[in-house]
Amino acid sequence: MDYDRETIGASTGDRRRVLRAVGRILGVLLAVAVVGGTLVLCAGAFLVGVLADDTGYSEPRTAVDWMQAIDRATSALMFAAGALAVALVVTCLIAVAGAFARRTSWTVIGVVCSALLALAIVSVSVSGQVESLVARATSAVGNVPAVAPIPSPPPAPDTLTVDDAREEMLVMLSTTIDAAAAPVTTADGSPPIGDPAQLRAAPCGEVGSRLALTTELATADNAASLVAILAAWDAAGYLPDRAVQEDIRYSTTLPVERLSIRDKSTVDGLLHVSIQSACAVAGG
Incomplete structure (x- = not known):
């Protein structure tokens, strides 16, 4: 009977050690994923901000082409800012959860990633690339009114007597x-x-x-x-x-x-x- 208790206790201890090892491995992988994802998002946002005013090998020739280029640049910056904002919410939750669980490593990871994401959002918002693209478009096609002015109404005809x-x-x-x-x-x-x-x-x-x-x-x-x-x-x-x-x-x-x-x-x-x-x- 004592032998059986010792065998069961040893088996349970081994199982716990295995579970702890698996947990550590998963924790490391999750930490790497969070940090790596944050770095990738920040790098991608940086590239979008830098290349937002890029029009390809040849510049647009018409006002419509310039408008489409500006629309593409604006959409790219908005998408990047949205993705960064979602990631920022996630990392903030990780930092809060780590603080409540008294896991210093996760708290540090959440705080650092949140700071990086916040800086990326600010850099995308103040990049000024869209304004640069608008200035180039204005220089290329001019700044004439998009709609012809409404002509003044013709004078009323003389009343027929x-x-x-x-x-x-x-x-x-x-x-x-x-x-x-x-x-x-x-x-x-x-x-x-x-x-x-x-x-x-x-x-x-x-x-x-x-x-x-x-x-x-x-x-x-x-x-x-x-x-x-x-x-x-x-x-x-x-x-x-x-x-x-x-x-x-x-x-x-x-x-x-x-x-x-x-x-x-x-x-x-x-x-x-x-x-x-x-x-x-x-x-x-």
């Missing part, structure tokens, strides 16, 4: 008659005249009026007159449009807003002309 609209409508009626193939008459065979009494007014907007004029013309050649009238309207600055069996000219800036002509030669032998002004107000 009823008198101006009436005058322009009569001018366009006269232009229409002059362009047609002579002789030109109205539906009842009388010569066409530009009479303001022919204009009809309809309300528009809040206080405006829109003038309208319709007339029927008989010409020596309605088909040729149609082509000549449209050409005269084009020359006056109106834009072309077309509806069903109706040719239209229009403008968004001129006093006359819309002109239209319809050839009804096969029906009544006449060209039906309509002229409409833009919205106008009474003159002051």
Whole structure:
């Protein structure tokens, strides 16, 4: 029985010695990993800080290329600073744990590694390489505004008065008659005249009026007159449009807003002309 107790005690002691030896080996390996990892991180951060403004074998040629280079440098520095910050938290925890466990070696390792990481973070933050890269980019492409200045708004157009609209409508009626193939008459065979009494007014907007004029013309050649009238309207600055069996000219800036002509030669032998002004107000 005594022999068995001695055998068991010896076996237990051997096991404890083995466990302590394994623990020491693991502790050494962990210490080497912590110190080595800290040195590698600090060296890598130093290289990132030094090489952050490196643009490779050839410098960028355009503003976009410079912006991409600056973005890459900024991202690299931020990544390095983030990795150092995480490692700093870990080493601080190691130092605190070593102090609580009264393990002087781990406390020293944690404090030293934390100091190295803190210095690396400071060096990355104040490296100034991004500012150097920005200065090079500014020197290469200039410092013009990235967005063109907003142009000043165009002056507001003069308000169209009823008198101006009436005058322009009569001018366009006269232009229409002059362009047609002579002789030109109205539906009842009388010569066409530009009479303001022919204009009809309809309300528009809040206080405006829109003038309208319709007339029927008989010409020596309605088909040729149609082509000549449209050409005269084009020359006056109106834009072309077309509806069903109706040719239209229009403008968004001129006093006359819309002109239209319809050839009804096969029906009544006449060209039906309509002229409409833009919205106008009474003159002051």
